[in-house]
Amino acid sequence: MATLRRLREVPRHLLVCEKSNFGHDKSRHRHLVETHYHNYRVSFLIPECGILSKELKNLVMETGPYYFVKNLPLHELITQEFINTFVKKGSCYALTHNTNIDEDNTVALLPNGKLILSLDKDTYEETGLQGRPSQYSGRKVMKFIVSIDLMDLSFNPNSKKCERVSWSFKEKKPLKFDFLLAWHHTGAEESTMMSYFSNYRIQELQPKIALSTVTELQCPVLRSGALRGEPEAACSAPELLDWLGAVFSRADLTNEPHSFVSTYCCPQPSTVVARAYLCTITGFILPEKICLLLEQLCHYFDEPKLAPWVTLSVQGFADSPVSWRENEHGFRKGGEHLYNFVIFNNQDYWLQMAVGANDDCPP
Amino acid sequence: MAVFADLDLRAGSDLKALRGLVENAAHLGYSVVAINHVVEFKEKKQEIEKPVAVSELFTTLPMVQGKSRPIKVLTRLTIIVSDPSHCNVLVACTHLDVDLVCITVTEKLPFYFKRPPINVAVDRGVCFELVYSPAIKDSTMRRYTISNALNLMQVCKGKNVIISSAAERPLEIRGPYDVANLGLLFGLSESDAKAAVSTNCRAALLHGETRKTAFGIISTVKKPRPSEADEDSLPACKKAKCEG
Numbered sequence: 001m002a003t004l005r006r007l008r009e010v011p012r013h014l015l016v017c018e019k020s021n022f023g024h025d026k027s028r029h030r031h032l033v034e035t036h037y038h039n040y041r042v043s044f045l046i047p048e049c050g051i052l053s054k055e056l057k058n059l060v061m062e063t064g065p066y067y068f069v070k071n072l073p074l075h076e077l078i079t080q081e082f083i084n085t086f087v088k089k090g091s092c093y094a095l096t097h098n099t100n101i102d103e104d105n106t107v108a109l110l111p112n113g114k115l116i117l118s119l120d121k122d123t124y125e126e127t128g129l130q131g132r133p134s135q136y137s138g139r140k141v142m143k144f145i146v147s148i149d150l151m152d153l154s155f156n157p158n159s160k161k162c163e164r165v166s167w168s169f170k171e172k173k174p175l176k177f178d179f180l181l182a183w184h185h186t187g188a189e190e191s192t193m194m195s196y197f198s199n200y201r202i203q204e205l206q207p208k209i210a211l212s213t214v215t216e217l218q219c220p221v222l223r224s225g226a227l228r229g230e231p232e233a234a235c236s237a238p239e240l241l242d243w244l245g246a247v248f249s250r251a252d253l254t255n256e257p258h259s260f261v262s263t264y265c266c267p268q269p270s271t272v273v274a275r276a277y278l279c280t281i282t283g284f285i286l287p288e289k290i291c292l293l294l295e296q297l298c299h300y301f302d303e304p305k306l307a308p309w310v311t312l313s314v315q316g317f318a319d320s321p322v323s324w325r326e327n328e329h330g331f332r333k334g335g336e337h338l339y340n341f342v343i344f345n346n347q348d349y350w351l352q353m354a355v356g357a358n359d360d361c362p363p
Numbered sequence: 364m365a366v367f368a369d370l371d372l373r374a375g376s377d378l379k380a381l382r383g384l385v386e387n388a389a390h391l392g393y394s395v396v397a398i399n400h401v402v403e404f405k406e407k408k409q410e411i412e413k414p415v416a417v418s419e420l421f422t423t424l425p426m427v428q429g430k431s432r433p434i435k436v437l438t439r440l441t442i443i444v445s446d447p448s449h450c451n452v453l454v455a456c457t458h459l460d461v462d463l464v465c466i467t468v469t470e471k472l473p474f475y476f477k478r479p480p481i482n483v484a485v486d487r488g489v490c491f492e493l494v495y496s497p498a499i500k501d502s503t504m505r506r507y508t509i510s511n512a513l514n515l516m517q518v519c520k521g522k523n524v525i526i527s528s529a530a531e532r533p534l535e536i537r538g539p540y541d542v543a544n545l546g547l548l549f550g551l552s553e554s555d556a557k558a559a560v561s562t563n564c565r566a567a568l569l570h571g572e573t574r575k576t577a578f579g580i581i582s583t584v585k586k587p588r589p590s591e592a593d594e595d596s597l598p599a600c601k602k603a604k605c606e607g
Contacts, residue, residue: 002550003513003547003548003550006547006552006553007547007548011553098429098430098431099430100429100430102557102561103365103366103367103394103561104366104430120365121365138554138555138557138558138562139522139554139555139558140558140562142365142562178431332553332554332557333540333543333544333553
């Protein structure tokens with residue numbers, strides 16, 4: 001029966017695994033990190049490590065402030081002043097806070113100057129802007145995506161398009177949202193976000209950092225050349241991702257008979273490491289900072305170390321309208337879009353990208 | 364997608380329980396709830412009790428979890444007609460001016476759904492409602508709920524179906540994603556099940572609003588009374604017209 005068949009199906013999800021080397025010319029690692037714009041949580045795990053090196057610790061502590069503005073009207077983001085001060089000089093990121101992508105209107109600003117609005121049917125019809133229906137609509141189209149290029153608006157400030165957008169945001173349907181903002185400036189910056197938005201309630205926030213050490217941890221054995229694993233010799237990439245999730249959720253890895261919560265077992269073959277260092281940074285984190293962290297973790301193996309590999313995982317905001325570049329992101333039962341690097345001591349790496357149901361395949 | 368809505372919270376006599384119910388719904392993530400008053404249809408003229416005023420219930424409405432907006436509380440009236448000679452499902456679907464037709468779950472349906480009246484109802488915008496809190500309380504009801512729901516799905520193919528709780532106590536209400544999963548058990552597809560808690564509820568509410576309008580396009584709003592100063596200016600205008 002169709003119902004029984006549907007009940008047995010697992011929700012659609014995609015996991016793309018690839019391997020390469022950091023020294024390789026065509027390595028895409030930088031591009032993929034930089035185009036995953038809205039990052040909520042960054043975590044790394046270093047086996048056989050008791051304390052963090054000074055450089056890593058400094059990098060972790062300086063994952064930069066981000067800003068929270070309450071009730072910011074949307075027309076503030078399309079003013080010439082804002083575009084010239086923040087969008088053109090560096091990379092400016094913005095995302096609405098406390099809005100669910102599958103229920104409400106969501107707005108995101110990408111560093112290439114595109115303002116993406118994901119609007120529900122009523123709001124879309126009231127703003128009067130041109131957009132396209134969402135790819136993930138059901139029977140009736142209830143979600144529309146409007147994309148406004150701010151760079152284009154600033155080059156032609158008197159064009160009809162610019163006037164229509166201003167009219168829509170100021171008079172036709174003034175929308176206000178709580179925004180999370182972050183800005184990576186290139187060169188000497190004079191103004192800051194705090195002073196620019198001083199008319200609104202703006203707060204500067206620091207990401208939350210959680211550091212811990214785990215003792216006697218079972219780690220899977222990996223071989224950098226074998227992405228699919230080798231029977232009896234190395235574990236596969238999907239097994240590693242499952243194990244990493246279990247470690248960060250503090251689940252038991254031994255499948256003890258009295259454990260009610262988890263029956264997960266560490267994939268075999270595995271070794272036991274004496275200590276492992278876990279670090280989690282939560283906030284609105286810039287891709288530029290993640291690039292620096294990735295480079296520093298590569299340099300971890302400049303001196304000989306006991307650890308065979310280290311991992312760096314990045315999770316995106318479940319309510320962001322885009323995942324990588326401008327690929328549309330939706331939320332069906334879960335809105336995950338995340339990637340994970342496994343960095344080996346010979347500068348090889350594995351990259352795993354995972355998305356949920358209402359998402360395009362990662363690039 | 365539309366916001367999540369639960370269109371059936373049973374109004375008991377206890378205001379405090381109702382308040383707890385609405386707060387629990389806001390905490391679970393519902394942005395719109397409707398308090399349901401149920402009356403039996405009687406032959407003679409009957410007094411329908413006044414609905415609970417929302418301002419009586421809450422001075423400030425509770426915030427929906429994860430959003431910056433308060434929950435929206437509406438009221439709704441349900442009429443139970445037990446005499447089949449008065450009206451049966453066929454008539455309700457095709458002629459009566461209603462927004463929702465509730466499918467009973469307390470017993471096995473004595474009749475089968477026929478495709479023509481269901482299609483007429485779908486075209487008119489009438490939605491079919493399934494409730495799930497009896498299924499939480501009792502296992503026999505669970506069987507009836509699922510079998511009645513599957514019967515309905517075979518005919519209507521998942522269109523215009525909404526799922527609501529009929530909860531009387533805070534513990535009987537479930538979160539919107541859980542209810543969407545429950546919809547899978549009732550025979551809906553994944554996207555239809557999520558629509559049953561969001562999009563179709565919005566459609567039913569809009570259908571109710573359009574009953575006061577002409578074809579859903581024109582509506583009348585009561586104009587505020589003009590003040591004394593304005594009345595003086597009117598004769599002046601009239602004068603101007605005559606002279607011109």
